[in-house]
Amino acid sequence: WQLTPGCRRFVVRGGGTVVAFVAGGEPPSESGFVLVGAHTDSPNLRIKPLAEVSANGYRQLGIEVYGGVIWHTWLDRDLSIAGRVTLASGQSRLVRLDGALCRIPNLAIHLNREVNTAGPQLNAQTHLMPLLGLGKSDEGHRRGLPALLSEALSVESSEIVSFDLCLYDVTPACLGGESSELIFAPRLDNLASCHAALTALLAAGSTAAATRVVALYDHEEVGSQSAAGAKSRFLSSVLDRVAGAYRDAGRDATGMSRSLSSSIGRAFEGLVFDGKKLSETLAGVGRSLSSSA
Numbered sequence: 024w025q026l027t028p029g030c031r032r033f034v035v036r037g038g039g040t041v042v043a044f045v046a047g048g049e050p051p052s053e054s055g056f057v058l059v060g061a062h063t064d065s066p067n068l069r070i071k072p073l074a075e076v077s078a079n080g081y082r083q084l085g086i087e088v089y090g091g092v093i094w095h096t097w098l099d100r101d102l103s104i105a106g107r108v109t110l111a112s113g114q115s116r117l118v119r120l121d122g123a124l125c126r127i128p129n130l131a132i133h134l135n136r137e138v139n140t141a142g143p144q145l146n147a148q149t150h151l152m153p154l155l156g157l158g159k160s161d162e163g164h165r166r167g168l169p170a171l172l173s174e175a176l177s178v179e180s181s182e183i184v185s186f187d188l189c190l191y192d193v194t195p196a197c198l199g200g201e202s203s204e205l206i207f208a209p210r211l212d213n214l215a216s217c218h219a220a221l222t223a224l225l226a227a228g229s230t231a232a233a234t235r236v237v238a239l240y241d242h243e244e245v246g247s248q249s250a251a252g253a254k255s256r257f258l259s260s261v262l263d264r265v266a267g268a269y270r271d272a273g274r275d276a277t278g279m280s281r282s283l284s285s286s287i288g289r290a291f292e293g294l295v296f297d298g299k300k301l302s303e304t305l306a307g308v309g310r311s312l313s314s315s316a
Contacts, residue, residue, distance in 0.1 A: 090244025
């Protein structure tokens, strides 16, 4: 790579992992790296490759639970589908189907009298399958998922060879609270941290000595052990190439680097509304972040 002090670059792997940086005014061997890490994925329900099933006059979609999903929070929500579609040409396209396309209904209380004391007793493979419509999937007048995707992408259904799709809540994010001081939104873990990190990097000046880096990983929710996850060599290879672009590339920069791992979910781990003050929780989070940095 050919880098100059203050230049801004980014590298993407797998469509979901991004490493962005502002090259420092001094070689990493002298001033090191300053890093902020977060993850781009969130707990959700993923659509199976052969998704459509029919039973009892209803058409449904098979799903797999991805990450740390709280299952019952997906019930009785207006849902739709978004993700990535791969075409026969090898092109990868992003897609989002608008409108309330799906719903995972709760069982009526007279069929589950213990729901308010025992809680929902759910099986992910049978109870979390969203309703897509009425009838049978093989009926000629039913469009089905491939047709919905082809219409959204303006391609023929035969061109779609695979997809990576998930359900999402169509209710838009909003500000709430007495003074609009709260954010009501899905996927705050961990897109809020991604937004904060990128906003800080974009607003950062170009004259700092250290190279500032933001690493946003995919697959954190499922263990980070993929080629695009935090346990891969992706970040270290990028840092090696950045260091190699400077004159003193042979000197070790690892010992001079500082990092901050950010996760919205951890900020409220201890808050269970049992008398513990939010301020106490946030103070503990602040001490934890300070020590890690």
